[in-house]
Amino acid sequence: MKKNKLSMRGKEIAAGYMFLLPWLIGFFVFSLYPIIYSVMLSLNEVHITSTEGVTFTWKGVQYYYEALRVDTSFLTILGESVTFICFATPIILVFSLVIAILLNHEFLGRTFFRVLFFFPVIIMSGSVISELLGSYTLDFSQMSGVVYNFLNSLPGILQKPIFFALNNLVLILWFCGVQILLFLAALQKVGREVYEAAEVDGAGSWEKFWKITLPHIKSMILVNAVYTVMEIANYSNNEVLEKISSHMFEVTRPYSFSAAMSWIYFLVIAMILLVIFLLFGRKGKNDV
Amino acid sequence: MYNVDRIRKKGNVKNLAVRLANNKSQIASSLARYVILIGIGFVFLYPVLYMVVNSLKSVEDLVDPAIEWLPRSICFDNFSKAFVTLNFGTAFVNSLLASLIPAVLQSFSCAVTGYALARFSIPGKKLWMALMVAVFIIPSQIMLIPRYLMFNQYGMVNTLMPQFLPALFGQGLKSSVFILVYFNFFSTYPKSLDESAYLEGAGRLTVFFKVALPLAVPAHVVSFLFSFVWYWNETTQASLMFGSVIKTLPIKLGSFADSYKSLYAADVSFSSVNEAVSLAGTLLSILPLLIFYLILQKQFVESIEKSGITGE
Structure with missing residues (x-):
């Protein structure tokens, strides 16, 4: 009997790994190997000869040094990219949440608005962004003097993000599509009776939002924040990625310099994600 | 009273x-x-x-600052020029091949992987799931050069294989997201359905193909639609791997001004691309997706809720 049970367990494991096998092969061939190879590229000088193929000469952290200290534009571009992520992510989260809350009621035209707000996700490719959003967005510098002067009079800490948001408004809004739907799905899971119970106890809309809605969707905020950061970090018009691509086939240092810059970029993104996890992550329940 | x-x-x-x-x-x-x-x-x-x-504006309307929203005459000429510049027919077929097939392959491989992780208690599951999330967090840029060198070695550069193979093995564009979708889906549907099939003597593969896959329609919808759109819009990897030979619509749009110049260079009046033509090109290049979305908008918008992507 015991033996039978054991072999059942063995069979289950075998069957499980049989289903997992394609992914495992893919992971080792198309992900893990390229990742390790990329580390090697960033630490070695690459020679490509017709007789020996690709050969390496150890260079240590030289290319990292060149990226951070010698190259004139990498740090600036990296800084701009990080600033964009740090400003845009909270704005995108707040915007998506506001729109999701507005859409989380039955009203005429709800479907229409849902379809409308999701629409950018469909057409957002790098070339469309540069064709459309580069030059043809609303221009807020022609805003009426009163509003402009008011914004200008704000202290710098407030002023910077506001101007940033206005200047990139459409791009930021266009990044919201998936997040709105995710928030909407999370909001619909909050039972009506919880709100009704709170209303009986005399809670206003404001209290209901902070005490009921927000705690319920906290895990979704984490998911959306991570998704947003990855979305911005990887979209093809991102200047850091363009910079990395432009050095890829450089004659004097093929692949290596690009690889070093990608790893620096990855470390920065990983740090941003770490901060997000510290802010919104639940302790102990990190299942996925 | x-x-x-x-x-x-x-x-x-x-x-x-x-x-x-x-x-x-x-x-x-x-x-x-x-x-x-x-x-x-x-x-x-x-x-x-x-x-x-x-x-839709003609050149005269375009330069006239008085005309902002309503053109005096509707000019379809821009579209015919953009159509030729984009080489629309070929580029459309290329785009379709480079996104439809990977979307199907990716959905299938992610379904298999999600099923494996959700339905079997296998040792090392946590490790594999952690690695899966890690792959999502590592920018595709890091893997781009090694993958290029690898495909180059096997003579697959300038074919669609670099798009197909990773998708087939669950390493395509944002595969981790879709694996999680399937994982969530297969974790929540009742196990008794599988068990009754096993009792009737069905094998593991039969149960997967005959019971699990047909049940997972909501997950298929999410996975297929999003894969399709994301593959369609992807240009970084596509232009490096096969962009010089197989040009998709977004790639053609990226080089629109240059192709326009080389096509109409002889004609002095068209020597540089005007805004109207390049906007017509943009519109044409997103038109297939636009129609696709208008037909399937309900599935797109509702699929996220139905797939249980939000978890419990």
């Missing part, structure tokens, strides 16, 4: 007043909702509206 009646009347009046006030605040709040939604919606759509209007 009289007193009671009066009190009741008073109460009614009061109720009515409260109801009226409630109604008023409801109307006000729904009005506010519409104003905000329409306002945001306008900003959302502004570039698109601008594109549609300006792509």
